[in-house]
Amino acid sequence: MNPNYTVAQVMQLVLLALIPGIALMLWFFGWGVLTNLLIACLLAVALESLLLYLRKRPIKPFLSDYSAVLTACLLALALPPYAPWWVIAVGIVMAIIIAKHLYGGLGYNAFNPAMVGYAALLVSFPLEMTVWPVASGGFGVLDFHSTLLQVFGSGFSGWDAYTHATALDSMKTGLSLHQTPSQLLQTQSMGLLGGQGWEWINLAYLIGGGWLLYKRIITWHIPVAMLLGLSLFASLFWLYSPDNYPTPIFHLFSGATMLGAFFIATDPVTASTTPVGKLVFGFSIGALLYIIRTWGGYPDAVAFAVIVMNMAVPLLDTYTQPRIYGQRRGL
Known part of the structure; x- marks a missing residue:
């Protein structure tokens, strides 16, 4: 890593480098990619703040290093688009609490937090983790309302017709x-x-x-x-x-x-x-x-x-x- 960059600058540049891949995932899979990212990032920042408060660490300096946001983005991009919100929540808990803060926080964790969260989800919820939508250019196959039903509600009624191995x-x-x-x-x-x-x-x-x-x-x-x-x-x-x-x-x-x-x-x-x-x-x-x-x-x-x-x-x-x-x- 270039020593001229701060931790926050490194995390920001990595997030910028993810943009081409995120853009194409949005094009092929649609709104579900965005809901994955938003839910994961919001939960990660909230949990990071809570854990820092409980550990009596200054919140703002640690939040501003963007490490929690990067972990959330990597986990969200690895998950199937349109994943139920609770699947994302469990993954973020595993990544931020178990894999990161229980080891002492950034710099002390032995395992990649995003991959710990992903592996835990894959073992625990194999059905939800293997249901991917059909890749279809033009921002996916579901409109925004159907996306919200699939992610936060009881599920989109025609969802099975839009999934594929x-x-x-x-x-x-x-x-x-x-x-x-x-x-x-x-x-x-x-x-x-x-x-x-x-x-x-x-x-x-x-x-x-x-x-x-x-x-x-x-x-x-x-x-x-x-x-x-x-x-x-x-x-x-x-x-x-x-x-x-x-x-x-x-x-x-x-x-x-x-x-x-x-x-x-x-x-x-x-x-x-x-x-x-x-x-x-x-x-x-x-x-x-x-x-x-x-x-x-x-x-x-x-x-x-x-x-x-x-x-x-x-x-x-x-x-x-x-x-x-x-x-x-x-x-």
Whole structure:
């Protein structure tokens, strides 16, 4: 991270870099993306204020670092649009209270708070967490009134007609039914590179991540290593059996790959801090992401891969410290 930036400036620049991806998610999925973001941000700021008050910490300085808002945005973008408000609320409680403040607040948390919230929701409410709307250009398929019914009311009566399995879900299910990846990629749920709509969303997050690299908010080590790990494993199995494993391009441009590589795995608090450690950290996340997507119970697994590697960070940082200039090896 560039030492010339304050924590608040870093968080603000990361939020700005999310805008291209958010804009395309709004275009493809509609008002539900906005309700996710607004509910998550409002609850996160409220909980952050309450916890700071209870811990007798100054509220304004900590709120103005934007860390709670960034956590809320990352969690909201990972959730299915039009998620019920109470699902978002539970996720924010897990992220802000359990994963952040119980560890001592910003700078002390061992795990990425947004991913802890997401993983807890996925394990606890699998039905609500796997109901995604059809990607449809033109700000989604539901109008604002129907969105409010779906999020805050008893649910929109025709909601089931507008939902569809994600591309990763469709690929996993289709392969289990002995369809080939090439056949599945020709179906309506797929796009030019990956899941319908998701290929453009991933490209948008890639652009935002490239801007963060340009501004020196993040370094190249983790995102490049993560994408390399995912691509390497996907390439090996695709070359071995193209009728059973989708292409590396599909994995790179489906799900939360680019969001995970540039905005989640690079969290400076919970990621490895040494150059070699960052490479191992990122590559391992990419490998785990492919393994869980392919053989695990969850089609997209950025949260689980990141949390597992968060646990390995102390070990990585201990054994990958660069040698002090002039010091002999073994000292």
